[in-house]
Amino acid sequence: DVKVTQSSRYLVKRTGEKVFLECVQDMDHENMFWYRQDPGLGLRLIYFSYDVKMKEKGDIPEGYSVSREKKERFSLILESASTNQTSMYLCASTPGTPGGYTFGSGTRLTVV
Amino acid sequence: DQQVKQNSPSLSVQEGRISILNCDYTNSMFDYFLWYKKYPAEGPTFLISISSIKDKNEDGRFTVFLNKSAKHLSLHIVPSQPGDSAVYFCAASAREAGTALIFGKGTTLSVSS
Numbered sequence: 001d002v003k004v005t006q007s008s009r010y011l012v013k014r015t016g017e018k019v020f021l022e023c024v025q026d027m028d029h030e031n032m033f034w035y036r037q038d039p040g041l042g043l044r045l046i047y048f049s050y051d052v053k054m055k056e057k058g059d060i061p062e063g064y065s066v067s068r069e070k071k072e073r074f075s076l077i078l079e080s081a082s083t084n085q086t087s088m089y090l091c092a093s094t095p096g097t098p099g100g101y102t103f104g105s106g107t108r109l110t111v112v
Numbered sequence: 113d114q115q116v117k118q119n120s121p122s123l124s125v126q127e128g129r130i131s132i133l134n135c136d137y138t139n140s141m142f143d144y145f146l147w148y149k150k151y152p153a154e155g156p157t158f159l160i161s162i163s164s165i166k167d168k169n170e171d172g173r174f175t176v177f178l179n180k181s182a183k184h185l186s187l188h189i190v191p192s193q194p195g196d197s198a199v200y201f202c203a204a205s206a207r208e209a210g211t212a213l214i215f216g217k218g219t220t221l222s223v224s225s
């Protein structure tokens with residue numbers, strides 16, 4: 001089974017901190033994605049990447065950046081955390097077909 | 113503007129009955145549709161999908177119907193079981209846009225025994 005691992009299940013950070021959310025997949029997938037899930041808003045795409053060192057903005061990239069130095073790892077960076085970035089963050093990967101998404105278990109981030 | 117809409121935030125059904133979850137979309141370029149299921153504190157898991165060249169796809173208790181002219185799809189669960197209680201997300205993609213999925217807001221299904 002493909003495994004997508006998010007490094008932390010729960011994080012509490014202070015406003016203004018730089019926050020790194022890590023995601024690693026073990027099946028050599030080209031495509032990786034970061035979503036956030038908020039009540040009443042569903043899953044919204046933040047950033048995605050189709051290859052190493054490539055990145056594309058999703059629907060809500062403001063306040064975020066990403067890094068993909070290796071194929072298996074896709075990091076989401078909150079440059080200066082704010083309370084409106086309190087959310088559940090979900091990483092996903094796929095080999096190249098939209099039906100092949102595998103999600104990680106999510107990181108519940110609270111910014112205080 | 114929302115491209116994938118799930119207009120019912122919640123649905124309650126009795127065990128053994130049919131659950132019907134609905135989804136509408138606005139982008140005519142979407143050609144692949146999926147349903148994901150999510151339990152609290154877990155990532156979404158893939159449930160079933162349908163290509164735009166089909167109007168029905170079935171997998172056990174789950175059937176997805178696609179009406180392209182109405183830009184509408186629905187997920188039928190028969191019979192519903194208490195373990196089906198979860199949030200269900202409809203998602204869509206367009207081949208020209210690569211593999212990024214656009215998700216709806218989700219519908220919370222509660223199945224009572």
